[in-house]
Amino acid sequence: MSLAEHLRSLNLINLGNVYYNLSPSKLVEHTIRRGEGSLTLTGALNINTGKYTGRSPQDRFIVDYPEIHKNINWGRVNKPISPEVFERIYARLAAYLQKKDVYVFDGLIGADRRYTHSVRFINELPAHNLFVRQLFIRPSDKELENFIPQFTVISAPNFNSIPELDKTNSEVFVILDLVKKIIIIGGTHYCGELKKSMFTAMNFMLPMANVLPMHCSANVGENGDVALFFGLSGTGKTTLSADPERRLIGDDEHGWSEDGIFNFEGGCYAKCINLSREKEPQIYDAIKFGALLENVVLDEKGNPDYSDDRYTENTRAAYPIEYIPNAVLEGTGGHPKTILFLTADAFGVLPPISKLTKEQAMFHFISGYTSKLAGTERGIVEPQATFSCCFGEPFMPMNPSVYAKMLGEKITNHNVNVYLVNTGWTGGPYGVGKRMDLSYTRAMVRAAINGDLEKVEYFEHPIFKVLVPKSCPNVPAEILNPINTWESNEEYNKYAKELAIRFYENIKKFEDLTDDIIEAAPSISL
Helix, strand or coil, X not given: CCHHHHHHHCCCCCCCCEEECCCHHHHHHHHXXXXXXXXXXXXXXXXXXXXXXXXXXXXXXEECCHHHHCCCCECCCEEEECHHHHHHHHHHHHHHHCCCCEEEEEEEECCCCCCCEEEEEEECCHHHHHHHHHHCXXXXXXXXXXXXXXXXXXXXXXXXXXXXXXXCCCCCEEEEECCCCEEEEECCCCCHHHHHHHHHHHHHHHHHHCCEEECEEEEECCCCCEEEEECCCCCCHHHHHCCCCCEEEECCCEEEECCEEEECCCEEEEECCCCXXXXXXXXXXXXXXXCEEECCEECCCCCEECCCCXXXXXXXXXXEHHHCCCCCCCCEECCEEEEEEEECCCCCCCCCXXXXXHHHHHHHHHHCEEEECCCCECCCCCCEEEECHHHCHHHCCCCHHHHHHHHHHHHHHCCXXXXXXXXXXXXXXXXXXXXXXXXXXXXXXXXXHHCHHHCCCEEECCCCCCEEECCECCECHHHCCHHHHCCCHHHHHHHHHHHHHHHHHHHCCCCCCCHHHHHCCCCCCC
């Protein structure tokens, strides 16, 4: 089916110009000519997303069909919408796009071609088309010759839904039709909705192919030792996996098959608030021509001020993975040796690093404790303690037990070491304590990956029951036990017990957990 025929089949008719697979330079040129962005001194394109500078989780819906109803974990995250409402919004969207120029990119998601899905993106804005071109996998010329889209994503940021008519929660909508394999997005200029919606679709499809989808970054050492970094946005996945001493496989979502792991993407989407070449050289240097910045403040000469959060703390940089030196361009790796759960603890009580038993790993994976950081979602203006099962609940449409069971089996089968890393606060809760020093976190992560933490002594934390190292190379021993960083032991224990209770209350909502996983929960009796 030709592009024209496919557009007609989607009822996208009477369009203006249809720009197909334009180069980054052309997409930048179109954006600037339309007055929708500007260039930085390094050549990156900077855009402002207006009202919405983060995801809108309350505005995401899944079309509810009988054939998939039982496979969706319906609730506050996965909200149903009827096929009739979807069709009504879609019809108005198609009418809105008449006479308008659109930008089409044909891409792939999933580096392992056995599990790859082809995706056609139809964008109202050239900057959004640049985003998907740089973030998703770019097909070879041969793959494009016979390209048949399995999924279609249509994005029209300037088209709004009507809540009273459409049963939406605002003018924003992100609607996934997993049966017809169409995703429609409107009302928001935030680029992250484009990739996260497609990741959600993959997280639904892959378990049925016996592949575990994971919200994690991944890198690999010179000996082929793969490490995975799980965590919500802002907890450090991109920063910690972009290690000059290791090769980056991917920074956000991966699949784990019987043969190893594979990246979903062909690019990276990094937070860049307070970005500096000193602390994050690989990300800093990747922001050049072809990269896309969101909501970064520029001075009159075009210099980015990464410390300025006047628009949002969730400033972002999108760039192709080849902009990272020594990246694994094929996007695949072997079975992981080390897994790191990254949590931004707003209570400031979790150890900066601790080793988990398999049962504790399953408990913390199901719990997914972290903090939502400012700007990553609409309405979040300061860190908020939260539980996000699988460290990616907003993108997991199936029951968490599906993903947790698969992860547990893989940890056992491949003898994986699992660590919990607190990239959040120490010395007190948010507003009192300070954010964990990145240089120390990097040192602890490297020690976990290279095996140094296998050689040290541990003690069991009296409340969280995790194993805390007594020493770690290049890290002051006194900060490894978090109580030492607080002015008052009594205050520390008060906040630690409060968090332990939250863990306990959260885990009660999950059914059919085995006793050994429940016993791995923090103690609330002290």
